[in-house]
Amino acid sequence: MGSRTREASAGTPESSDARSASTLCTIGDAWRSTVTSTQSAATTDCASHPPARTPVERSRCARRPRSTWSTGRVTAGTAEDPTAPVVRALRAAGCVFAEDEAALLVAAATSGDAPDRLDALVARRVAGEPLEQILGWAQFAGLRVRVAPTVFVPRRRTELVVREAASRLSPGRVLVDLCCGTGAVGVAVVARVPGVELHAADVDPAAVACARRNVEPVGGHVHEGDLDAPLPADLRGRVDVITANAPYVPTDEVAFMPSEARDHEALVALDGGADGLDLHRRIAALASGWLRPGGHVVVETSERQAPGTAAAFVAHGLTASVVTDDDLDATVVVGTLL
Numbered sequence: 636m637g638s639r640t641r642e643a644s645a646g647t648p649e650s651s652d653a654r655s656a657s658t659l660c661t662i663g664d665a666w667r668s669t670v671t672s673t674q675s676a677a678t679t680d681c682a683s684h685p686p687a688r689t690p691v692e693r694s695r696c697a698r699r700p701r702s703t704w705s706t707g708r709v710t711a712g713t714a715e716d717p718t719a720p721v722v723r724a725l726r727a728a729g730c731v732f733a734e735d736e737a738a739l740l741v742a743a744a745t746s747g748d749a750p751d752r753l754d755a756l757v758a759r760r761v762a763g764e765p766l767e768q769i770l771g772w773a774q775f776a777g778l779r780v781r782v783a784p785t786v787f788v789p790r791r792r793t794e795l796v797v798r799e800a801a802s803r804l805s806p807g808r809v810l811v812d813l814c815c816g817t818g819a820v821g822v823a824v825v826a827r828v829p830g831v832e833l834h835a836a837d838v839d840p841a842a843v844a845c846a847r848r849n850v851e852p853v854g855g856h857v858h859e860g861d862l863d864a865p866l867p868a869d870l871r872g873r874v875d876v877i878t879a880n881a882p883y884v885p886t887d888e889v890a891f892m893p894s895e896a897r898d899h900e901a902l903v904a905l906d907g908g909a910d911g912l913d914l915h916r917r918i919a920a921l922a923s924g925w926l927r928p929g930g931h932v933v934v935e936t937s938e939r940q941a942p943g944t945a946a947a948f949v950a951h952g953l954t955a956s957v958v959t960d961d962d963l964d965a966t967v968v969v970g971t972l973l
């Protein structure tokens with residue numbers, strides 16, 4: 636993979652002027668495009684997103700549902716081509732990969748993975764709900780992760796957090812995944828490094844409920860509350876890695892996110908405060924209270940925001956390195972407690 640690491644210094648922020656506003660945020664697959672063009676997220680989604688690898692990922696970066704379109708009633712179709720009416724409905728609603736999505740929705744309706752009938756599933760998709768929330772799962776880091784309505788759908792770029800965290804862990808070590816959402820990051824790290832002691836936490840009860848279904852089967856623990864508040868006190872000073880894909884969209888720019896994020900993922904999962912870095916500063920401040928000496932904190936950010944994230948780490952006594960991956964279009968800051 637094309638990862639690059641550079642040491643960050645709080646005193647040498649990159650010029651944000653030199654960077655396009657369209658590179659501001661990496662949280663939504665389509666958002667970079669919609670910042671510069673609010674016309675149609677779908678037509679520009681994939682231009683800024685890494686090549687898709689699965690039908691779900693292809694769909695995620697290429698959908699164009701319009702909530703005002705109506706499918707009418709969708710039935711299962713003929714025995715020869717059960718997906719045909721679904722494809723027509725999705726295509727009419729602007730879904731670019733209608734065939735892939737139709738196959739997934741038909742499979743979900745017939746397998747019992749999703750509780751609704753096919754026509755109900757298609758109606759939800761046509762109304763603009765993210766495919767993953769309808770299916771109840773997302774592909775992430777080679778795993779199928781459970782997803783629930785309103786809970787943030789794990790993005791492929793977050794696999795860089797997984798990679799950076801996993802490379803710093805070994806069996807028996809302790810990982811805390813703050814702002815865990817579905818719990819995807821922690822579960823993916825444990826899949827790579829079995830035997831890691833995993834604690835995941837989130838403030839949103841819907842995310843916590845979803846995370847429990849992903850994290851507990853791999854032996855991890857899920858805690859509900861504000862950042863580190865719900866963590867067991869006996870973890871203090873013995874955490875090897877803290878991961879966080881915390882919200883980092885500046886408040887004023889949430890409105891430019893695609894409808895699938897804006898309307899179907901909880902605001903608390905998106906809004907990072909005035910400059911997007913409110914949570915990063917809080918995580919930087921709390922990290923040293925939990926990490927063992929030499930421990931790390933791995934936080935997803937954007938290329939433009941990385942100097943601010945790194946500066947927060949340095950201000951709280953951590954060293955900071957910025958790691959980017961062009962293939963994933965991802966940036967993380969890795970802080971280390973010396």
Ligand SMILES: C[S@@+](CC[C@H](N)C(=O)[O-])C[C@H]1O[C@@H](n2cnc3c(N)ncnc32)[C@H](O)[C@@H]1O
Pocket residue numbers: 662787788789790793813814815816817818819820836837838839842860861862879880881882883903904905914
């Ligand atoms: C961008 S989502 C990322 C979820 C997950 N880490 C992932 O990558 O798929 C951010 C998550 O942070 C949680 N969150 C926001 N503010 C929080 C806070 N103060 N304390 C704990 N969790 C918070 C949200 O509920 C949401 O699940």
